[in-house]
Amino acid sequence: MSLEAVCPWKGSLPRLQVRTWIEPVVASTQLAxxxxxxxLLLVVKASFGVPTFSNHSAAAVSPSPRGAQEDSQQKAISNFYIIYNLVMGLTPLLSAYSLGCLSDRYHRKISICVALFGFLLSRLGLLLKVLLDxxxxVLYGAAALNGLCGGFSSYWSGVMALGSLGSSExxxxxxxxxxxxxxxxxxxxxSIASGHLFQQTAGHSSQGLVLTACSVxxxxxxxxxxxxxxKVPESVAKPSKTLAAVDALPGMVGTYRSLDPDQPDLQSVEGSLPSPEKAQPKKTIIALxxxxxxxxDLAVVGTVDIMPLFVLRAPLSWNQVQVGYGMAAGYTIFITSFLGxxxxxxxxxxTTxxxxxxxxxxxxxxxLAFVKKTYMFYIARTVMLFALIPITTIRSALSKLVKGSSYGKLFVTLQLSLALTGVVTxxxxxxxxxxxxxxxxGSCFAISSSLSFLAIIPIGLVAYKQTSWSKFGGVEEK
Structure with missing residues (x-):
């Protein structure tokens, strides 16, 4: 088996310079x-009067696992995140789409660089909060600065645009x-390092200083x-091998130019092209x-936003190191989804x-809705091993329906839609x-599960429409 068969992205690497790789930016940004x-979670928890975690602190905080003190602290943290997520989700609406248009028109790096500047400002805000008490x-203001610079919507749409430009369909x-x-x-x-770094200043006035400094x-x-x-990569997208070009009107004799060296250069086919009325409805596919x-995304946000609160209280009552390990377990989904x-x-x-x-x-x-022990939490996370595939594959499918010059607007529109609905969720x-x-x-997790299965319906409709069109037009989706 060839190396290219095992690693499909290898074929395009010789054409790309190392400086066109977006991975170093993605890795360092996500590490931060x-x-x-x-x-943020640990600092906010400490700010609402909860002592720094230790092996015996959970018992010291509240003699009753479901005591009023613990519930009031949970509600205070939850209320903080409600406002924080509103600021983070709504402020990018003011700038992200404009940055996407500027990236399409002038330079692909505009949306990425401006968003990263906002990321840096928000990390500095947390550092100053820890350092100056x-x-x-204040963290609401830091989140607002991040959003006004485009936030994650602008950043990730820019990353996806560069990744799409540097790959074939x-x-x-x-x-x-x-x-x-x-x-x-x-x-x-x-995530693995976060709990240990936070402990470096435990017991001092500046808890989390080392952690936040590393993030900055x-x-x-x-x-x-x-x-x-x-550097922005040149587009390496290529036409399909089976249909390189079509020089015919519907209902007339069509000439297909094949890129396959084993096939004739010209093949005349009569009546095999679909009429414009029955051509693949791209707008409908995009909408679905x-x-x-x-x-x-509603299902994912509903689970991800509640999970940190869920693990801090009884019956799990995790300490700071366990919180870091739990977050790390979530990131293993990226590995399993990639392999998937x-x-x-x-x-x-x-669509499949x-x-x-x-x-x-x-x-x-x-x-996850019925988790009572830590090992049960990790079993539930293991079942989610392919959870990252849907959104990433949807982006890939969308990129195949529009021109490369529109990637910025397409991806930022999708990301803003996800951000806006995520705020509400x-x-x-x-x-x-x-x-x-x-x-x-666990009621929130049960609702998220229902939403995830509900999302299958529009994707199933996409599969049905694409299958019908493929059979009619004689083109098989790749």
């Missing part, structure tokens, strides 16, 4: 983000999931690398993919891979979590 996320509300799903793999590996390392350093490297080292992505796409892309269509991922996440979220799920603390603490 994972350190920041863990530090500012009130926790046949290898695009693997190329984009490879970028996600780099993100997951960096997040895994950052990684964010600074990412910004400098994207400004002075990163958007709907599927949004519903699935690498294998599934050889025998399944994009998306459905596999949705079933994986929905099943894991349902198990975060607020609603935090409220549900507070209302069900004493009744059924």
């Amino acid at each position: 983000a994972s350190l920041y996320d863990a530090g 500012w009130p926790v509300q 046949g290898r695009r799903s693997v190329r984009l999931i490879l970028i996600d793999l780099m993100l997951g590996l960096a997040g895994f390392c950052g 350093s990684c964010a600074t490297f990412a910004l400098l690398y994207s400004l002075f080292v990163l 993919l958007f709907v599927g992505a949004i519903i699935y 796409v690498l294998i599934f892309s050889r025998c399944f269509r994009d 891979m998306i459905i596999i991922g949705m079933v994986s996440f929905g099943s894991g979220a349902l198990l 975060s607020t609603v799920f935090n409220e549900i979590y507070q209302l069900t603390l004493e009744k059924f603490v």
Whole structure:
């Protein structure tokens, strides 16, 4: 078996210079983000009067696992995240789309570099809060600065645009999931280290100083690398081997130029082209993919936003090191999802891979709703091993329906849609979590599971429409 068969992205590497690789930016940015996320949770918890975790602190905080003190602290942290997520989700609406348009028109790095500058400002905000003991509300301002610079919506749409430009259509799903793999590996390392780094100043007035300083350093490297080292790759997208060009009107004799050296240069086929009325409805396909992505993202956000609160309280009552390990377990999904796409892309269509991922996440979220012990938590996370496949594969499928010059607007529109719906979901799920603390603490996970299975419906419609069109037009989806 050839190396290219094992690693499909290898074929395009000789044409690309190392400086066109976006992976160093993704890895350093995610390392900074994972350190920041863990530090934010632990700093906020300490700010609301909870002592720094230790092996015996859980018992010292509250004699009753379900005491009023613990519940009030959970609600205070939840309320903080409601406002914080609103700021993080809504402020990018003011700038992200404009940055995407500027990237399409002038330079692909605009959205990435401006967003990374905002990331650096938000990390500096957390560092100053820890160093100068500012009130926790300062972090709302840091989040606003991040959002006004485009936030994650602008950054990730820029990354996806560069990744799509540097890959052919046949290898695009693997190329984009490879970028996600780099993100997951960096997040895994950052999460594993976060609890230990936070402990470096435990008991001192500046808790988390080492952790936040490392986050700022990684964010600074990412910004400098994207400004002075990163280059925009030339598009390597190629037409399909079977249909390189069509020089015919519907219903007339068509001439297909084949790129396959084993086939004749010209093949005349009569009446094999679909009429314009029956051609693949790209707008409908794009709309259905958007709907599927949004519903699935609602499920993911509903689980991810509640999970940190869930593990801090009884029955799990994790300490700071366990929190880091739990976050790291979430990042292993990036590795398993990458392997899944690498294998599934050889025998399944994009829509099939998306459905596999949705079933994986929905099943894991349902198990998570009934977790009582730490080992049960990790079993539920293991079931989610393909949870990253849907959104990444949807981006790949969308990129095949538009021209490369529109990638910036397409990806930023999708990302803003996900961000906006994510804000609503975060607020609603935090409220549900507070209302069900004493009744059924896993209710949010059960709702997320239902949403994940619901998202399969629009993707199934996409599969049906594409199959019908493929049979009619004689073109098989790759």
